[in-house]
Amino acid sequence: MVVSLIFHYLSLIPVFQYVVNFAQDFIIGILKTGPIPHHVAFVMDGNRRYAKNNTMALKEGHNAGAETLVKVLDFSYRLGIKAVTIYAFSIENFNRPKAEVDTLFELLKSKLVYISQSGEYADKHGIKIKIIGNKSMIPEEILKDLNKVEEKTAKNKTFLLNVCFPYTSRDDITNCIIKIVKKVKEEKTISIDEIDEDLLNEHMYFGNEYPNVDVLVRTSGHTRLSDFMLWQTNKDSVITFDNSLWPEFGFINYMNIILKYSYYKNLQLQQIKFKPKKSKNDTQIANNNIEELINNHPPYASVTGN
Ligand SMILES: CC(C)=CCC/C(C)=C/CC/C(C)=C/COP(=O)(O)OP(=O)(O)O
Numbered sequence: 001m002v003v004s005l006i007f008h009y010l011s012l013i014p015v016f017q018y019v020v021n022f023a024q025d026f027i028i029g030i031l032k033t034g035p036i037p038h039h040v041a042f043v044m045d046g047n048r049r050y051a052k053n054n055t056m057a058l059k060e061g062h063n064a065g066a067e068t069l070v071k072v073l074d075f076s077y078r079l080g081i082k083a084v085t086i087y088a089f090s091i092e093n094f095n096r097p098k099a100e101v102d103t104l105f106e107l108l109k110s111k112l113v114y115i116s117q118s119g120e121y122a123d124k125h126g127i128k129i130k131i132i133g134n135k136s137m138i139p140e141e142i143l144k145d146l147n148k149v150e151e152k153t154a155k156n157k158t159f160l161l162n163v164c165f166p167y168t169s170r171d172d173i174t175n176c177i178i179k180i181v182k183k184v185k186e187e188k189t190i191s192i193d194e195i196d197e198d199l200l201n202e203h204m205y206f207g208n209e210y211p212n213v214d215v216l217v218r219t220s221g222h223t224r225l226s227d228f229m230l231w232q233t234n235k236d237s238v239i240t241f242d243n244s245l246w247p248e249f250g251f252i253n254y255m256n257i258i259l260k261y262s263y264y265k266n267l268q269l270q271q272i273k274f275k276p277k278k279s280k281n282d283t284q285i286a287n288n289n290i291e292e293l294i295n296n297h298p299p300y301a302s303v304t305g306n
Contacts, residue, residue, distance in 0.1 A: 024251055028078050031255060034262035037214030037238075040076060041085040041162075041229055044069065046220030046245030053245070059103050064247035066111045073115075075254050077125050077159055083210040085162035087228050091134065091171055105142050108165060115161070116149040126158030132205040133167035134175070160209060167205070169230035176203040206232060213237050215261050219246045219253075238264055 010016045044065055051061025069086065076084050088108055094101060115121045116129055129149050131138075138146065180203055183190040190199070201211040213232045218225070221243045233239065238261050242253050 035265040039083040039210040039213050040215045041213045043087045043218035044246040050245040050247040083160040087164050089165040091166045091168045112149045116152045126156040128153045128156040129161050132162045132164045137166045168227040179203045
């Protein structure tokens with residue numbers, strides 16, 4: 001707490017900010033010599049606990065979370081990450097007190113409107129904002145503004161921000177199945193043979209733009225996924241749990257995760273590089289049928305025959 005206060009006051013001094021940026025760029029430059037994920041997703045957990053620990057109003061905890069998000073977007077952009085997905089509001093969150101739900105909706109709307117209109121994020125960073133989730137659950141007056149945010153940034157191409165709101169993976173998957181079944185049975189625009197992973201991606205809220213997540217981060221030490229990106233995580237997705245509360249999540253935490261991803265990717269590359277080459281005989285086995293093997297390769301035939 002004392003350290004973060006000192007850091008906060010120091011960061012108000014322009015020279016200090018310049019030195020920090022310089023050091024961050026240096027570390028980012030080193031990390032960029034290795035593999036960088038294309039798509040990173042965040043479960044921004046721990047805002048209320050942060051408020052409680054720091055004797056703040058609950059709203060201040062969520063505000064601090066929104067500040068952290070803006071910083072994380074900046075780090076992501078500087079790292080060359082192409083897409084960030086955030087779990088901004090789960091369908092389960094509707095069970096929270098109405099005052100908290102209203103606060104979250106207002107905060108979300110105002111931050112997204114700010115990002116979409118800022119010269120820094122929308123114009124310089126070329127950020128495109130997509131609302132991912134069940135829009136029928138969003139109050140009309142909030143939805144109107146969010147639609148404008150999407151329209152305003154729709155043509156931007158450099159950086160994608162998926163805002164999951166209100167979202168759960170199970171709701172996404174259920175809706176996707178309903179849409180496909182309707183097209184097969186009622187509209188008859190799709191045949192069953194055409195159903196594959198790409199078609200499912202196309203009918204998910206996420207769509208076909210960065211459908212798989214490379215790194216999923218959950219803060220606050222809870223080790224569960226809370227119904228987030230169940231379809232979008234695949235065999236190569238790196239899932240990490242960070243012990244800091246979301247408002248405390250900073251540059252060092254993020255770079256540590258990127259380093260882990262880089263280590264994992266390098267390990268994968270080495271495994272591919274050192275895979276023993278197939279011998280000439282192995283290739284022949286694959287190409288020939290059993291009968292031919294028995295006739296022409298007695299040592300293999302005896303193995304096959306046992
Ligand atoms: C798009 C945008 C600007 C969003 C900013 C606001 C923000 C950070 C929203 C996250 C909301 C949320 C339910 C977080 C989980 O922490 P929690 O409230 O469950 O905290 P706890 O785990 O300590 O109870």
